[in-house]
Every structure is written in C-alpha cells, then in structure tokens.
Amino acid sequence: MTLLHLDAADLDRRGAAHTAREIAQQPAVWQAVHDLVRARRAALDAFLRPLLALPELRIVLTGAGSSAFIGQCLAPALLQQLGARPGVRVEAIATTDIVSNPAQCLQPGVPTLLVSFARSGNSPESLAAVELADATLGACHHLAVTCAADGTLARRLGDRARAHVLLLPDETNDRSFAMTSSFTGMLLAAAWAFELPLPPVAVLSEAASALLAAEPARLAALSAQPVERLVVLGSNGLQGLAKEAALKMLELTDGRLVALADSPLGFRHGPKTVLNERTLVLLLLSNDSYTRRYDLDLLRELRRQGRGRVIALSTSALNGEEGLAEDDVLIALPVNAPDLALAPVALVFAQCLAMLASLKLGITPDNPSASGTVTRVVSGVIIHPLNPPAP
Known part of the structure; x- marks a missing residue:
C-alpha cells in the first residue's frame, strides 16, 4: 500500500512506514468498521435503545487528547439527532477534565451514558474517568469504543452489566505514535452505532x-x-x-x-x-x-x-x-x-x-518525539484518590 506515490522503502528508512500505511488504509478500514457495527447492530440496539428512551438522559462523550476531539466532532450531530427528546443532553467532556474536576463534570442523580473513546484503553485518565463516574453517579452506563482487545478499558468493562464494549478491527489500532486510522475509525463507529445520518x-x-x-x-x-x-x-x-x-x-x-x-x-x-x-x-x-x-x-x-x-x-x-x-x-x-x-x-x-x-524537517513520523517528551500512551499521570484519608 502506497501513499501519495511515495517510495515504500524510503518511507521505511525515514521512520514513516506505519504512519503512511495507516493514513492510506483508512478507506478500507472504514468499510471494515461499518461491517463490524452492522454485525453488532442487535447488541447495540439492545444496549442503547432503552437508554436513549430515558427522560433527562445525559450523554457524555469522553477521551483524552485526540480521543477527546472525537467527542467534539460527534456532539453537535448527536444532539441534533436526539434534540426532539425532552431533557436529553449531549456533551463532550475530556477525561482530563473529568479526572481533575469530577464534581464539576458529573451530576449525581442524572441518568448518564459515558461514551469512552480510547485507542489503547490504557490511558490513566480513561480508566480513572470510568471509575470516578461509577463512584459519583452510581448507576452510570458505559459505551467503550476502543481499538485494542488487550487494553485495560476493554477488559474492565467487558463483563459489566451496565456496559458495552465496541471493539474495532485490529487494523484501527495504529502502530505509529499519532492517531490516524484509530481516530476516523472510532469517529465513524460511534456515528454508525448511534445511527447518525451519513452517506453510504x-x-x-x-x-x-x-x-x-x-x-x-x-x-x-x-x-x-x-x-x-x-x-x-x-x-x-x-x-x-x-x-x-x-x-x-x-x-x-x-x-x-x-x-x-x-x-x-x-x-x-x-x-x-x-x-x-x-x-x-x-x-x-x-x-x-x-x-x-x-x-x-x-x-x-x-x-x-x-x-x-x-x-x-x-x-x-x-x-x-x-x-x-x-x-x-x-x-x-x-x-x-x-x-x-x-x-x-x-x-x-x-x-x-x-x-x-x-x-x-527530518523527523521520524512513526516516533516523532526524539526527546521522549510525549509518548504513544501518556505516562507520568498520577491518579489521586477522590477522598484522601485525613492526615
């Protein structure tokens, strides 16, 4: 698979092979994601339709970094789709905000569907946001859209009664540093899961x-x-x-x-x-x-x-x-x-x-941070207890 007529061997030598392949493969990946969502339609409907029928439902679309922007792309379209239902709210709130300000982001007593987007499912904030939502809201429901079968998020939510994991095809789990196939794959998967109007x-x-x-x-x-x-x-x-x-x-x-x-x-x-x-x-x-x-x-x-x-x-x-x-x-x-x-x-x-x-610029796109300032899965995040013990 080539991208922009660039030489595959040259891309590999310059540290761009994964990035180029994962950009170029997206048209085919979208078809695979669509087929998967269609195959999961009955299970998605069984999970989503009772929730979408709830009055005052609050849908929170969440993720960190690129995954947070997926929610920001989806929120206006999803709100427009559900706008006729009384009291339904749709908000895009990053996990980084939920984790640092749970009392200002989560509303106890309000039926909530937390939609988590996560390429690897190993981001500390993605995992903490789920736990904080459960601790704060009690009866929170979860839809996880993720690309890694062995990710912690998929494993934690896979057998929960109030959760559904939409695991995308393995090719969406980018091997490169930057999210490319994973971003568009998760974006379209969620759009199709909620049956938002899109061209074929x-x-x-x-x-x-x-x-x-x-x-x-x-x-x-x-x-x-x-x-x-x-x-x-x-x-x-x-x-x-x-x-x-x-x-x-x-x-x-x-x-x-x-x-x-x-x-x-x-x-x-x-x-x-x-x-x-x-x-x-x-x-x-x-x-x-x-x-x-x-x-x-x-x-x-x-x-x-x-x-x-x-x-x-x-x-x-x-x-x-x-x-x-x-x-x-x-x-x-x-x-x-x-x-x-x-x-x-x-x-x-x-x-x-x-x-x-x-x-x-002479940078290797597959791993562009030469200093290690940023990493594929964020590191260095300390998740502090919500109610720390008294000194």
Whole structure:
C-alpha cells in the first residue's frame, strides 16, 4: 500500500512506514468498521435503545487528547439527532477534565451514558474517568469504543452489566505514535452505532480515495513552502476536527511547526494575530447553508487581507461569488452531506500534510518525539484518590 506515490522503502528508512500505511488504509478500514457495527447492530440496539428512551438522559462523550476531539466532532450531530427528546443532553467532556474536576463534570442523580473513546484503553485518565463516574453517579452506563482487545478499558468493562464494549478491527489500532486510522475509525463507529445520518460508507471511502489520488502534487507543493504556522478553522463539529488536524501537525513535527485551531467566527477575536506571511490556513467549509455564510465571510476577508496562504476544503467548487481559488480542495461528497461526513475525509488531507511536514524537517513520523517528551500512551499521570484519608 502506497501513499501519495511515495517510495515504500524510503518511507521505511525515514521512520514513516506505519504512519503512511495507516493514513492510506483508512478507506478500507472504514468499510471494515461499518461491517463490524452492522454485525453488532442487535447488541447495540439492545444496549442503547432503552437508554436513549430515558427522560433527562445525559450523554457524555469522553477521551483524552485526540480521543477527546472525537467527542467534539460527534456532539453537535448527536444532539441534533436526539434534540426532539425532552431533557436529553449531549456533551463532550475530556477525561482530563473529568479526572481533575469530577464534581464539576458529573451530576449525581442524572441518568448518564459515558461514551469512552480510547485507542489503547490504557490511558490513566480513561480508566480513572470510568471509575470516578461509577463512584459519583452510581448507576452510570458505559459505551467503550476502543481499538485494542488487550487494553485495560476493554477488559474492565467487558463483563459489566451496565456496559458495552465496541471493539474495532485490529487494523484501527495504529502502530505509529499519532492517531490516524484509530481516530476516523472510532469517529465513524460511534456515528454508525448511534445511527447518525451519513452517506453510504462506500461514498465516504471513495471520497477519501479520490482525495489521496488527486492531491499528491498540491500536498508536495505545500510541504515545500517555508511554512512556520498552521491554522485550522471549522464550525460546530468541524471545530473538533480542526483541533485534531492542528494536533497532528504539532505531534508529527515535534512542536517545531506551531499549529492552532478555532472557529471561523472566534478566530477574529484575538487568535487572528497569529497570521504572518509564513502561515498556512486550512478553512473547513460547512455544508450547512446558514453556517457556511459565516465561513465564507472569513474566507473572503483572509484572502483580501493577504496574510498567509488560505486553502478552503469544500464539498462543492466555490463559485466566483464565494471566492474560488486554485488552492481550494474539493472533497467528493454530496453537497448536502452533513458536516460529520466531511470530518474523516478532510482529516485525511490534514494527516498527509502533517506527515510530509515531519519528513521535511527530518523527523521520524512513526516516533516523532526524539526527546521522549510525549509518548504513544501518556505516562507520568498520577491518579489521586477522590477522598484522601485525613492526615
């Protein structure tokens, strides 16, 4: 399997073989994940439907780092799907917030479904969040979406009465440092588990394959430019996707290329000062006709001001009024596809860009942190007891 026409032996020599393979395999992985969720449909329905029928149900989507951004991508779409049900709430709260502030994140007496996203299932915060939810809420239900059969999270929740583990195919369990297949795999698995409206999986996979086939020259040209800052902008659930895209650049370049994420409206309120002549801006255009007006307002403004290079990612070719430019990336999805469908496909472009930036800097993408400052599974976290004994 090749990526962007790059030589496989060269990628292996430069420490990028796993990252490249795991980016390139995503169209096939999504089909495998879809097949798995479809095969588990009866068990998922038996677990989820009684919970979704509960009045005042609170759904908390949680994870750490990239896994937290999965929840941020899903929350707006899931809330819209369940919005007609009285009292139902959907919130994305990182495990890192739950662990350090359980009293401010968890509500006793409120029926809660904690949806945990975890590549390995061994993150200290992922495990502690589950235990804190049980200790604080009593009757908390758990849906774990994870990629590692031998992970602690899957083993702990596998036989609990109020829990369901959705274990994804082994190929989603990235061997590289950065989450790529695992992120999009868990995102789509949860979307299909909750039956959120998406185009057929073949349409998503074909869109990602078309992007990988069409964009090597553009990606190579972008990576050859003297870029020192990346800004990724997206509205609603695409803001969670923007955060993940920015994090991929930070991780794979070992922090040497600064990246940040925001919403198009929020970017004007201070963060816009980051722009300079060596800034690349990726603007993820919403398919929602109302939201898209605000996205396009900022796109036109940024291009008029001319600070940095701006690339729009869109499901439709921008007309002259919207601000068409040669740099814009066309995503081969229906123009009425929900924004959640854009997220995994657009992320493939950002993942490729981050890997190429890493290689340009002489960094090994499979293990980019030469100093060991960050690790594949976070280390150094001390989980303190909720009620420490009196001195």
